[in-house]
Amino acid sequence: MATPRRFLPSIAALRALEALDRLGSASAAADELALTQGAVSRQLQALERQLGVDLVRRDQKRLTLSSEAQTYAADIRQALNQIAQSTLRVQAAPLAGSLNLAILPAFGMRWLMPRLPEFARLHPDVTINMSTRLEPFNFLSEGFDAAIHFGTADWPGTAALLLKHEQMLPVCAPDLLTGREITTAADIAALPLLHIQTRPRAWEQWFASHDIKMADGSSGTMYDQFATITQAALHGLGVALMPDYLVEQDLATGRLVALHPTATESPGAYYLVWPEARSKDPALIKFRSWLAGQAQPEDPLPR
Numbered sequence: 001m002a003t004p005r006r007f008l009p010s011i012a013a014l015r016a017l018e019a020l021d022r023l024g025s026a027s028a029a030a031d032e033l034a035l036t037q038g039a040v041s042r043q044l045q046a047l048e049r050q051l052g053v054d055l056v057r058r059d060q061k062r063l064t065l066s067s068e069a070q071t072y073a074a075d076i077r078q079a080l081n082q083i084a085q086s087t088l089r090v091q092a093a094p095l096a097g098s099l100n101l102a103i104l105p106a107f108g109m110r111w112l113m114p115r116l117p118e119f120a121r122l123h124p125d126v127t128i129n130m131s132t133r134l135e136p137f138n139f140l141s142e143g144f145d146a147a148i149h150f151g152t153a154d155w156p157g158t159a160a161l162l163l164k165h166e167q168m169l170p171v172c173a174p175d176l177l178t179g180r181e182i183t184t185a186a187d188i189a190a191l192p193l194l195h196i197q198t199r200p201r202a203w204e205q206w207f208a209s210h211d212i213k214m215a216d217g218s219s220g221t222m223y224d225q226f227a228t229i230t231q232a233a234l235h236g237l238g239v240a241l242m243p244d245y246l247v248e249q250d251l252a253t254g255r256l257v258a259l260h261p262t263a264t265e266s267p268g269a270y271y272l273v274w275p276e277a278r279s280k281d282p283a284l285i286k287f288r289s290w291l292a293g294q295a296q297p298e299d300p301l302p303r
Contacts (some may be wrong), residue, residue, distance in 0.1 A: 009047050014076050017041035017065075021073035026063045066227070078141040085143035097283035098127040099177075102147035105132045106226035107270055110246055111164065112148065121291050126283045133196055134225070138219070139215045139275045145284050146274035157259065160274040161288060166270065167244045167263035168206060169254040173236040182259050185210035192238035193220035194229050201240050209264050 002154055019029035030037045041063065044056050055069035065073060078157070081299070103112060108130065116128070134145065136155055155162035170188055182188060189212065193203050209212045220238050223229035226246055233240040234255055243262045250256040272291055 009050055010043075011080075013043045013047040013050075014080065016040050017069070018073050018077050020044070020056075020063060021065050021070055022047060022077070056145060064135045066217070068127060077192055082143050084142065097281070098129060099281075099283040099287050100129045100131075100143060101287075102133040102137070102142070104129050104134065104148050104150060104270075106243075106246055107150070108132065109146055111270075115294055119287065122290065123286050126286055127191060127216050129288070145278055145289070146272055149271045149273045151268045151271075152238045153271055153273070155273045157275060158276075159276055159279060160271040160273045161292060162295055163270040163291065164270055166266040166268060168202070168241050168266050169244050169247065169263045170239050170241050170259040171247050171251065172233055172239040172259060174254065174257050176238070177238045179255070183258060186212055188239060188259050189214065194238040194240040195220050195222045196226065196229050196240075197222055197224050199241075199268075205267060206241055238250070 014036075015033060016029060019032050020026060023029050023032065025038045026040050029035075030040045033040065035043075038122075043062070048055050053068075055066060055072070057064045057066060119126075119128075131144075133142075133144075136149065136151075137144075137147075139157070148163070149155060149160070150166070153162070172191070176191065180187075180191075182191075186208065189207065195203065204214045221232070222234060226242065229240045230242065230246065230250070232238065233242075234250065237258060243266075247256055247258075251258060272288065274284055274288070
């Protein structure tokens with residue numbers, strides 16, 4: 001069913017409203033939009049007439065938005081961003097298609113990037129644009145077609161493809177062990193532990209898997225990404241609980257040492273997730289089908 005015209009204001013009027021809300025003054029909005037202040041005011045008046053709602057307070061030539069108009073402007077901002085991203089996607093690859101992909105920094109760099117040359121060779125008609133995101137987000141407001149996600153396959157409104165289970169190892173710099181003997185998992189608890197924001201219960205879960213209750217207030221510092229926590233471990237600041245694929249090179253060269261003989265599977269896993277509404281996107285179908293061939297089996301043995 002077609003949307004009634006009265007519910008579809010002009011882009012120019014909506015841009016004027018959004019700019020006034022974001023910048024706080026008609027003069028700043030006029031400068032950004034390359035209009036006069038009078039033109040901005042007329043756009044807003046036309047919008048008010050079409051909606052039948054007062055949006056703007058006019059006080060001694062100063063324009064401010066009502067609280068309802070501010071909420072409306074925030075919604076409009078998301079819609080304008082989505083229009084701009086969709087337009088960019090069409091312009092970037094009008095014939096072949098493109099895929100806007102959100103990736104996790106460490107997994108994207110160490111696992112996905114080395115595999116992408118094969119996809120580029122098989123599908124030169126598909127352009128993949130990548131940006132990093134550490135947490136789940138709203139697909140509608142962000143404009144991504146798919147994302148690499150760690151956790152469980154429960155992202156609302158999406159479908160998922162398992163990529164890889166995660167095996168965790170406690171590692172540290174050799175110098176941190178000077179004068180210390182580490183023979184059991186309990187010995188590790190006495191060392192300073194390094195924590196990562198996206199996995200706040202990682203150490204607790206690791207110790208529990210070894211029948212050890214983690215003490216409250218365990219020592220250590222917090223880091224936002226694996227890249228920074230790896231550097232902290234390399235410089236002897238503590239023990240990091242790391243995915244084994246991220247520390248293979250540092251273990252092989254002796255820059256880090258493993259404090260447990262075997263890796264322990266994490267409760268989470270890596271997934272490709274995508275909005276169900278985009279399941280039939282041609283570029284996504286090609287990427288998803290190719291990635292399925294790179295993925296780990298659903299129930300690997302041994303676990």
